[in-house]
Amino acid sequence: MKVEQISIFIENKSGRLAEVTQVIGEAGVNIRALSLADTSDFGILRLIVDKTDHAKSVLKEHGFTVNKTEVVAAEVPDRPLGLHSILSILDSARINVEYMYAFVERCGQNAVIIFRFDNPDEAIEVLTRNGITILSGERVSNM
Amino acid sequence: MKAMKNGGRIWDPVSECLGREELELLQFTRLRDTLERVWRSVPCYQQKFRQAGIVPQDVRSLADLSRLPFTTKEDLRLNYPYGMFAVPLREVVRIHSSSGTTGKPTVVGYNRQDLQTWTELVARFMTAAGVTEDDIVHIAFGYGLFTGAFGLHYGAERIGASVIPMSSGNTDKQIMIMQDYRSTVLVSTPSYALTLADRMEKMGIGPESLSLKVGLFGAEPWSEEMRRELETRLGIVATDNFGLSEVMGPGVAGECLYKGGMHLFEDHFIPEIIDPDTGEVLPPGSVGELVITSITKEAFPVVRYRTRDITRLDYTPCSCGRTFVRMAKTMGRTDDMLIIKGVNVFPTQIEEILFQVEGCEPHYLLVVDREGAMDVLEVQVEVNEAIFFDEMKKQRAFVDLLEKRLFSTLGVGARVKLVEPSSMPRHEGKAQRVIDRRKL
Numbered sequence: 001m002k003v004e005q006i007s008i009f010i011e012n013k014s015g016r017l018a019e020v021t022q023v024i025g026e027a028g029v030n031i032r033a034l035s036l037a038d039t040s041d042f043g044i045l046r047l048i049v050d051k052t053d054h055a056k057s058v059l060k061e062h063g064f065t066v067n068k069t070e071v072v073a074a075e076v077p078d079r080p081l082g083l084h085s086i087l088s089i090l091d092s093a094r095i096n097v098e099y100m101y102a103f104v105e106r107c108g109q110n111a112v113i114i115f116r117f118d119n120p121d122e123a124i125e126v127l128t129r130n131g132i133t134i135l136s137g138e139r140v141s142n143m
Numbered sequence: 144m145k146a147m148k149n150g151g152r153i154w155d156p157v158s159e160c161l162g163r164e165e166l167e168l169l170q171f172t173r174l175r176d177t178l179e180r181v182w183r184s185v186p187c188y189q190q191k192f193r194q195a196g197i198v199p200q201d202v203r204s205l206a207d208l209s210r211l212p213f214t215t216k217e218d219l220r221l222n223y224p225y226g227m228f229a230v231p232l233r234e235v236v237r238i239h240s241s242s243g244t245t246g247k248p249t250v251v252g253y254n255r256q257d258l259q260t261w262t263e264l265v266a267r268f269m270t271a272a273g274v275t276e277d278d279i280v281h282i283a284f285g286y287g288l289f290t291g292a293f294g295l296h297y298g299a300e301r302i303g304a305s306v307i308p309m310s311s312g313n314t315d316k317q318i319m320i321m322q323d324y325r326s327t328v329l330v331s332t333p334s335y336a337l338t339l340a341d342r343m344e345k346m347g348i349g350p351e352s353l354s355l356k357v358g359l360f361g362a363e364p365w366s367e368e369m370r371r372e373l374e375t376r377l378g379i380v381a382t383d384n385f386g387l388s389e390v391m392g393p394g395v396a397g398e399c400l401y402k403g404g405m406h407l408f409e410d411h412f413i414p415e416i417i418d419p420d421t422g423e424v425l426p427p428g429s430v431g432e433l434v435i436t437s438i439t440k441e442a443f444p445v446v447r448y449r450t451r452d453i454t455r456l457d458y459t460p461c462s463c464g465r466t467f468v469r470m471a472k473t474m475g476r477t478d479d480m481l482i483i484k485g486v487n488v489f490p491t492q493i494e495e496i497l498f499q500v501e502g503c504e505p506h507y508l509l510v511v512d513r514e515g516a517m518d519v520l521e522v523q524v525e526v527n528e529a530i531f532f533d534e535m536k537k538q539r540a541f542v543d544l545l546e547k548r549l550f551s552t553l554g555v556g557a558r559v560k561l562v563e564p565s566s567m568p569r570h571e572g573k574a575q576r577v578i579d580r581r582k583l
Contacts, residue, residue, distance in 0.1 A: 007533030009526045011563045037535045041560050042526075044533055063565050065531045098534050116534065 002070040002120055003137040004052040008045045009065040012038065020045060020059065027051075027058040032140055033114055035101035046101075048073075048114065050141045071116050073135040074127055078104055078111040086113060086132055093126045095119075105143060112140065151400045151463055154270035154302070155263065158410050159465045166466065170413055171205050173438035178202060178211075181444055184229045187222050188214075188446060208413065208436065209424045213447045216249065219389060224250040230442045240288045241388040242487045242554070248288070251388050252442040258297070260439055261394055264408050265298020268397020271406065271463070272382040273357050274328050276303030281326035283335060284362070284485075285311040290392025291362050291485070295330045298394065304328070311335065314342045325354040332485035333365035333373065333381075337516030340376040350378030359384060361393055362485040364473050370402075383472060387452075390435050390445055396470045404457050404469030411439045414468065415447070416456055419477040430455045432477050433470070451478045479577055481511055483518045486555040490576045493522060493557075496548050502529025503545075506564070512580040520557040522549060525564045 010016045017036075024031070024047075033048040049055045052068065059066045076082040083102070090097060098116040105112060112135060117123040124134055153159050161169070178199035181188040191212045192198060201207065219227055220243055228235065235252040243249050253261065274280065280299040284292035286308060299306045307324060309317060311331075317339060320326065329336060336358055343349075358373060358381040365383070373381045384397035385405050395412055396405035407414050415424050416431040425431045433450045437443075455471040481488045490509055497503045506525035511518060524530075524545065532538045542559045549557040 005533075007531070009531050009561070009563060011561075016563075039535070039539070042538075042562075044535060044538065046533060063563070065526045065528055065564055067528055067531055067533055069533050098536070 001072070001124055001134045001136055003048060003073045003114070003135070003140050005046055005048050005069050005071045005114070005116075006052060006056050006059070007067045007069060008047070008059060010036075010043045010045050012041055012043060017043075017045065019062070020064065023058055023062045023064075024049065024055045027054060029055040029058070032143060033101065033103045033112070035099070035114070037099065048140055052137075069116065070120055071114050072120050072123055072127075073137075073140050074113050074115065075110045075133040075135055076113060078109050082111060083113060086127065089127060089130045089132065090123065095123050095126060112143075151273060152270050152275070153464065154267045156464075159267065159406070159408075159467060161410065161466055163466065166409055167205055169410055170438060173410075174205065174208065174413065174436065175199060175202060177436070177438050177440075177444050178446065180229055180441075181446060185227060185444075187218055187227060191218075205413070208415070208447070211447050213422065213434065213449050214445055215449050216243070216389070216451075219243075219249045220247060223247050225252070227445075228252050228442055229444055230254055235442050237293075239290045239293070239388055239392065241290070242489065242492065249389060251290075254442040257391075257440055257442050260411065261294060261391055262297040262301045264391070264394035264411060265294050266301040267408065268382075268384050268394060268406070269295070269298050269302055269304075269328075269359060271397055271399040271465070272359055272384075273380060273400055274299065274302055274304055274359070278302075278304040278327045278357075279307065279325055279354075280304045280328040280330060281307045281309055281317075281321055281324075283309050283311055283317055283329065283331035283339075289362075289485075290386070290388045291330075294386070294391075294393040295359065299328075299330075314338060315346075318343055318346065318348060321353050321355065322348070327354050327356050329355055329358045329377070329379065331358075331360060332362050333360040333369055334363060334484060334513070334516050334518055336360060336373050336377065336381075337369070340373065341516050344376075350376065353378070355379050358382065359397075361385065363482040364475075366472075385470060385473070387450060389448055390437055390450070391440065395435065399461065399463040399465060401462050403461060404471050406461070406463075406465050406467040407456070407470045409467045412437055414456060414470065416454070417449075419449075419451075419453075427456060427458050430474065433473075449477075451476050451480060453477060481509065481520075481577065481579065483511060483520050483555050486553065488520070488553050488555065492552060493549065496545070496552055497524065500530075500545060500548070502527070507576070508562075509577045510580065511577070518581065520555065521560055522557050523560045523562045526561045527564060 030050045035046045037044045100115045102113045195212045234254045237253040240248040240250045286292040358379045361384040370381045382398040386393035386395040396407035398405050413436040415434040419432040433452045452473040453475045457469045508523040510521040545559045
């Protein structure tokens, strides 16, 4: 039940982000979710797309450094304390979140939180046990 | 000591004002003696001379010096640590070292006589710069394996000046001590002197509140513009001096108050200027690589050592009365060595560090710049999948690890910047590894 994500190293200079979106856009890849972490020198762009392997290979062809990682997509009700309910479960199970980002489903009352864990299997087990819905890669790609 | 009409003194007028003929006779005698000694006691030299088909007895005039093979930093590296010493270790009383082209440094040794010679020669150029027994000499070179601080320290003591062994760093304290102890002579790298000037300006301290009158700057190349700036901002006479640890340290050459080049102490060192590509000796006045043969050193003599420094020698007489040839400020290097904050850095050292980090490929570029008065070294490293992590924490930790290793090996801080692959200029043949943006 893990979701594939690609991470791209981006030097902090103008136009680089647009180059990524152009390369994958022209390859017919659609972005589902994204997050950007940055420092003054460089950034790490994380993307969940509908065609992960294709996106990775076209980006590599264009000289980008790309890694594929596995993240966990959890569904929460889109209401106050929705996110908090998940975080408190993780906290009481002492599961560390490396990073996370969120997006809201197009139709419906739910939000999707993308988590990066050191040990995703353990996290999935804990979250499922506590009644949280974990989304498959296919679900996320087809949203 | 003899007072000259311009007020400048000469520490050892008998030696420093020798006539050319007399000097050359002395040089030849000392050269032959040095060659006999290295032939007997340093296997590396014996082997090199044999390969060149020459024995010390074949050297019948100073002109024959050019028939001898060169000695390079590579020879010193291959004989690390003590292979080039010409006396037993028990006779050695001091060891210094400088950075090597790769992980291992270059080791040099001095016996009692060498330390005495060194001290005398430093006293010569300090006197030439106007230092006397009435001065308070503030030494802001780092004390340690580096020859700068100890060399100047003992030379100043020999003159009879009061020495403050301040060492480097802690700029505010340096300024306080210069003010309170009334330092009259500043010994440092020229870039550190600028840092002091900058800091003083920020603190609202003008040169008139200091007692400084002379600056002795060395260990890195600097320009005439920088000299003018230092002289105005610190209210001093700024002089240059030259030396390298493989040859002795500071005290190979130094400027007099006419500042028309550094008098190279030819009664102890024979300089040659060669074409760095062909190795041929160039006619007087040519610009080329400086090659030095030491002719009085006992523990660590060097025969035709290639300094890799580019300069010119001026044999015309100097108004100060010294007869020794004057060496121009160094104009660059024939290898890719960088001098950063007075510390020698070779790109190969950095390459080696990168190689040791798992997944790191040696695609790197060194960018040297000057921020304010300080040199800054940036090491740009191309990212690849093995060293790219999608977690910022790990990516930062990787950069920190590289920075720590660079600092511990180079002895000077470097900033690591990760860049995208293929962003380095790639050339046919030799890759461009260094961009030096400092305006020297």
